[in-house]
Amino acid sequence: MMRFLLTIVALFGLPGCYAKSQPPWLGAESKLFARAATIRPNPVERVPLVAIVDVEGKVPVKATMIVSDGDRTWEQAWQAGFSKRHRVAVLGMRPDREHSIRIKLEDESGLIEYSNHLTFQTPKLPNNFPPLEVVKAEPERMEPGLTMFATNVWRSKVSVLDYGFIVIVDNEGEVVWFCETVDRIADMRILKNGHILYQHGNYRYAYEIDILGRDHNRWIARNLTIVPDQQSVAIPIDTTHHDIIELPNGNFATLATEINEIEEFPTSEFDPDAPWMPAHVVCDAVIEFDRKTGEIVSRFELRDILDPKRFGYISLGSFWKDKYNDRIGGFSRDWSHANALVYLPEEDAMLISFRHLDCIYKLDWSTKQIKWILGDPGGWAPEFEQYLLRPKDSGFQWFYHQHSPQLTPRGTLMLYDNGNYRARPFDRATMAPDNRSRILELKIDEAEMTFKTVFEYNGGDRDRFYCPFYCEADWLPATKNILVTDGGHVELADGTPNDDVPGERQWARVFEITRDSPPQKVFEIKFDSGLGSSLGWSIYRSNRIRGLYGPFRIDPPSASEEIQLFPRDRHIKRLD
Numbered sequence: 008m009m010r011f012l013l014t015i016v017a018l019f020g021l022p023g024c025y026a027k028s029q030p031p032w033l034g035a036e037s038k039l040f041a042r043a044a045t046i047r048p049n050p051v052e053r054v055p056l057v058a059i060v061d062v063e064g065k066v067p068v069k070a071t072m073i074v075s076d077g078d079r080t081w082e083q084a085w086q087a088g089f090s091k092r093h094r095v096a097v098l099g100m101r102p103d104r105e106h107s108i109r110i111k112l113e114d115e116s117g118l119i120e121y122s123n124h125l126t127f128q129t130p131k132l133p134n135n136f137p138p139l140e141v142v143k144a145e146p147e148r149m150e151p152g153l154t155m156f157a158t159n160v161w162r163s164k165v166s167v168l169d170y171g172f173i174v175i176v177d178n179e180g181e182v183v184w185f186c187e188t189v190d191r192i193a194d195m196r197i198l199k200n201g202h203i204l205y206q207h208g209n210y211r212y213a214y215e216i217d218i219l220g221r222d223h224n225r226w227i228a229r230n231l232t233i234v235p236d237q238q239s240v241a242i243p244i245d246t247t248h249h250d251i252i253e254l255p256n257g258n259f260a261t262l263a264t265e266i267n268e269i270e271e272f273p274t275s276e277f278d279p280d281a282p283w284m285p286a287h288v289v290c291d292a293v294i295e296f297d298r299k300t301g302e303i304v305s306r307f308e309l310r311d312i313l314d315p316k317r318f319g320y321i322s323l324g325s326f327w328k329d330k331y332n333d334r335i336g337g338f339s340r341d342w343s344h345a346n347a348l349v350y351l352p353e354e355d356a357m358l359i360s361f362r363h364l365d366c367i368y369k370l371d372w373s374t375k376q377i378k379w380i381l382g383d384p385g386g387w388a389p390e391f392e393q394y395l396l397r398p399k400d401s402g403f404q405w406f407y408h409q410h411s412p413q414l415t416p417r418g419t420l421m422l423y424d425n426g427n428y429r430a431r432p433f434d435r436a437t438m439a440p441d442n443r444s445r446i447l448e449l450k451i452d453e454a455e456m457t458f459k460t461v462f463e464y465n466g467g468d469r470d471r472f473y474c475p476f477y478c479e480a481d482w483l484p485a486t487k488n489i490l491v492t493d494g495g496h497v498e499l500a501d502g503t504p505n506d507d508v509p510g511e512r513q514w515a516r517v518f519e520i521t522r523d524s525p526p527q528k529v530f531e532i533k534f535d536s537g538l539g540s541s542l543g544w545s546i547y548r549s550n551r552i553r554g555l556y557g558p559f560r561i562d563p564p565s566a567s568e569e570i571q572l573f574p575r576d577r578h579i580k581r582l583d
Contacts, residue, residue: 008377011204011397011549020086032225037065037120038118038120039064039066039068039112039113039114039118039120039309040062040064040065040066040112040120040122040392041063041065041091042065043122043123044060044061044062044110044122044123044125045060045061045062045125046058046059046060046061046108046125046126046127047059047061047099047332047566048127049096049218049219049220049563049564050564050566050568050570051220051221051564051570051572052220053186053187053188053189053220054184054185054186054218054219054220055129055130056098056100056101056102056130056182056183056184056185057097057098057100057184057219058096058097058100058106058108058127058575059094059095059096059097059563059564060072060093060094060095060096060097060108060110060125061069061092061093061094061095062092062095062112062441063091063092063093064090064091064092064093064112064114065091066090066091066114066115067090067091067114067115068090068091068093068112068113068114069082069084069087069088069089069090069112069113070085070087070093070095070110070111070112071083071084071085071110071111071113072084072085072095072097072109072110072111072321073108073109073110073111073121074097074099074100074106074107074108075106075107075108076100076101076104076105076106076107077104077105079392080084081099082111083098083099083503083556086262086556086561089114089115092565093110094151094565095110095563096218096219096561096563097127098183098184098218098403098555098556098561099176099177099183099184099555100127100129100183101129101181101182101183102129102130102182103129103130103132104128104129104132104133105126105127105128106126106127106128106129107124107125107126108124108125108126108127109121109122109123109124109125110122110125113234115335118353122312126450127344129579132182132185133187135187136168136172136185137160137172137174137534137544138534138535138536138544139174139176139180139182139532139534140529140532140533140534140535141179141180141181141532142516142518142531142532142533143518143528143529143531144179144180144529144530144531145177145506145529145530146179146341148242148486148521148527148529149178149483149486149488149519149529149530150483150485150486150488150490150519150551151485151553152178152519152551152552152553152554153175153176153177153178153183153196153551153552153553153554153555154175154176154490154530154532154549154550154551154552155174155175155191155197155549155550155551155552156173156174156517156546156548156549156550157171157174157188157205157494157546157547158171158172158174158372158490158515158534158544158545158546159171159191159192159208159544159545159546159547160286160542160543160544161513161542161543161544161545162508162541162542162543164509164510164511164543165509165542166191166208166343166509167191167193167344168190168191168207168208168209169189169190169575170189170191171187171188171189171190171191171192171208172185172186172187172188173185173186173188173192173195173203173205175552175555176532178530180530180532183555184218184222184555186204186216188214188216188490189211189575190205190207190208190214190575191207191208191209192205192206192207192545192547193205193206193207193210193248193249194206194249194250194251194547195547195548195551196251196252196253196550197552197558197559198215198253198532199253200218200560201218201559201560201561202215202216202217202218202223202413202559202560203216203217203559204218204253205247206247206248206250206251206261206279208547209329210228210246210248210249210330210470211227211228211231211232211246211247212225212226212228212232212247213225213226213247213251213259213261214226214573216457217559217560217561217562217565218411218555218559218560218561219564219572220562220570221564221571221572222571222572222573223475223571224240224298225238225239225240225573226239226240226241226242226247226259226298227239227240227241227242228242228244228246228247228263229241229242229243229244229301230243230244230245231245231246231330234572235573235574236467236573238573239573240298240299240300241301242296242301242303243301243303244261244263244292244294244296244303245263245264245265245266245330246262246263246264246327246330247261247262247263247294248261248262248263248264249262249345249346249347250262250346250347252348252349254295254350254498255352257298258295258296258297258298258304259295259296259298260293260294260295260296260348260350261292261293261294261296261347261348262291262292262293262294262348263292263293263294263306263343264288264289264290264291264292264327264330264472265289265290265292266287266288266290266327266331266334266335266339267287267288267289267290267310268285268286268287268288269285269286269287269288270285271283271285271580272284272285272286272288272318272342273286273318273322274323274338274520275323275432276318276319276320276321276322276432276433277432277433278433279433282379286338286340287331287335287338287339287340288339288340288342289326289327289339289340289341289342290308290309290310290333290342290343291309291310291343291344291345291361292306292307292308292309293306293307293348293357293359295308295406307375309345309359309361310342310343311375312370312375312377313326313361313364314386314387314388314391316386316388317386317387317388318364318432319363319364319393319406319407319408319431319432320338320361320363320408320427320428320430320431320432320436321341321344321408321427322341322342322343322344322363322365322432323340323341323362323375324340324341325338325339325341326341326344327339327341328354336418341363342363343361343362343363343364344361344362344363345359345361345362346361346362346410347359347360347410347411347412349412349413349414350372351414353441354365354371355371355372355373355531356369356371356372356378356513357369357370357372358369358412358414360409360410360411360412361416362408362409362410362424363405364382364410365381365382365383365405365407365408365409365431366380366381366383367380367381367382367409367412367420367422368380368381369381377394378394378453379395379396379451379453379456380394380395380396381396381420381436381449381451381458382405382406383405383407384394384397385434386431386432396451396456396457397456397457397458398457398458398459398460399457399458399459400459400460403460403488404429406422406424406426406447407424407425407426407427407428407430407490408425408426408427408428408475409422409423409424409425410422410423410425410477410478410479411423411478411479411480411548413481413482415482415530416482416484418450419433419448419450419451419461420448420449420450420451420458421446421447421448421449421462421481421482421489422446422447422480423444423446423447423478423480423482423491423492424444424445424446424447425444425474425475425478425495426442426443426444426445427442427475428442428472428504428506429442438506439473439475439497439503439504439505439506440503440504442452442473442504442506443465443466443471443472443473444465444472444473444474444478444493445463445464445466446462446463446464446465446480446489446491446520447460447462447463447480448460448461448462448463449461462489462522463527464489464491464520465524468569470528472493472496473496473504474493474494474496474497475495475497475505475506475507476495476497476508476545477492477494477495477515477545477546477547477548478491478492478493478494478495478548479491479492479494479547479548479549480492481549481551483519483551486521486522487522488519488521488522488529489519489520489522489526490517490518490519490549490550490551491517491519491528491545492517492519492547492548492549493515493516493517493518494515494516494517494545494546494547494548494549495508495513495515495545495546496512496513496514496515496516497510497512497513498510498511498512498513498514498538499511499512500512500538502538510543511538511567512535512537512538512540512543513543513544513545514533514534514535514536514543514544515533515534515535515544515545515546516531516532516533516534516535516546517530517531517532517546517549518530518531518532519531519551534546555571
């Protein structure tokens with residue numbers, strides 16, 4: 008039924024879109040055009056800001072698009088070489104505008120001709136599109152390129168699993184591409200093959216799609232979830248969570264969980280005299296798997312390198328309750344909450360972030376030996392102290408509950424310091440109204456086992472911010488600016504920042520800052536339905552990409568192609 012519907016759409020067009028062709032510029036006198044170019048909407052309805060142009064030459068030609076929307080005119084060479092037939096995808100169009108498009112053909116001798124004028128009306132943004140507000144945009148001071156991110160929604164404090172948009176905006180904050188995934192999205196990245204890989208926010212699935220909106224692959228963590236069809240690749244793990252990365256050998260690595268019965272686990276984060284009791288504890292593992300078969304190539308249990316007596320604020324929480332509580336007939340504990348993987352191919356090393364333990368490990372990935380640990384030095388057993396990096400900064404303020412550590416091109420480590428509680432258990436916690444998050448960049452000296460701060464940003468007095476979950480900070484190579492995903496604001500009904508997720512109000516933003524002293528904000532977009540609304544918004548991560556034609560593999564569908572879209576199910580749990 009889905010394929011039949013998409014074939015009808017391909018023939019008759021999408022709601023809000025129309026395309027028309029005018030007579031050829033040179034008609035029968037053309038030396039290059041075999042017939043008039045034709046235009047039609049993208050047959051994949053969930054990606055509507057794309058037009059497909061079919062053009063045929065009398066001789067082998069290469070094609071270039073010339074596009075105008077009344078305010079902007081741009082020229083884009085098509086990626087294919089000399090050929091008699093071209094099927095061209097026009098990308099980068101803003102919504103609710105009439106676009107004039109011409110195709111320039113050039114043969115191998117250098118002869119150039121232009122097509123008839125083509126017209127394409129892009130649709131309005133759908134009514135359920137997230138409430139995008141452009142707060143600031145200074146393109147001349149920004150990193151060149153486009154900003155790509157995924158928005159998630161909360162309704163009446165409930166995480167909505169069947170809603171999601173991947174969005175790309177230009178340097179003015181205008182939408183130039185989107186895909187309505189109907190999936191809540193966590194990690195997302197562009198693969199080497201030019202497709203988009205994203206992890207579902209329920210941590211049971213991962214999808215591979217292309218820029219035209221087709222589904223290509225789906226992976227299922229099969230231990231706790233029923234595999235819905237034979238097309239999906241089943242992986243024998245409980246979950247795939249927070250990060251899924253492509254390794255140099257083509258395999259994927261991801262974080263997975265398992266439940267363990269622990270004889271002694273703390274019962275309080277506030278009372279040092281509280282007893283340690285048996286508990287069901289969720290532990291993390293790094294899984295490498297074959298992307299074609301789902302076969303596990305290697306599994307490394309991260310509890311083997313952690314101090315079993317060290318824990319942090321929220322380690323007693325039940326983040327994984329929907330995965331494990333029914334199965335164990337009780338409460339599961341979220342001990343370490345690994346939330347990032349960064350593979351370093353030059354060293355065959357792996358960075359792993361443990362949010363609830365307030366630390367980042369660097370491992371020799373071939374031996375699985377610890378190279379260093381970066382984090383608050385309190386509470387470690389003696390055998391771990393040799394790995395702890397020491398700050399050179401006097402009075403260095405440690406990071407807490409961090410997200411998205413990454414190495415920059417100059418060898419520094421950048422992270423988003425969420426800062427939850429700014430303390431370890433039993434120490435006095437800083438609560439949300441008095442807390443703030445920050446961007447932190449550190450220079451590590453592995454020989455000396457030390458580090459120093461090279462950049463820090465917490466908004467100062469004018470833009471203080473605090474996000475108790477999600478978020479990221481990205482180094483931008485051309486300008487050295489920093490792209491910040493400030494994606495997890497949580498507030499009470501009166502607008503007071505709050506530590507508990509969800510809250511009465513949730514909102515998100517993405518902004519870019521310079522490295523001036525003080526740093527200057529040159530870009531900001533915001534998603535906020537406001538106090539009193541039942542809807543809240545969050546963004547896990549974002550990326551600045553160089554354009555729509557460089558990073559992506561673009562293979563425009565024919566008018567009669569049967570489009571592959573996996574049916575979305577109700578996230579059915581396994582009960583066996």
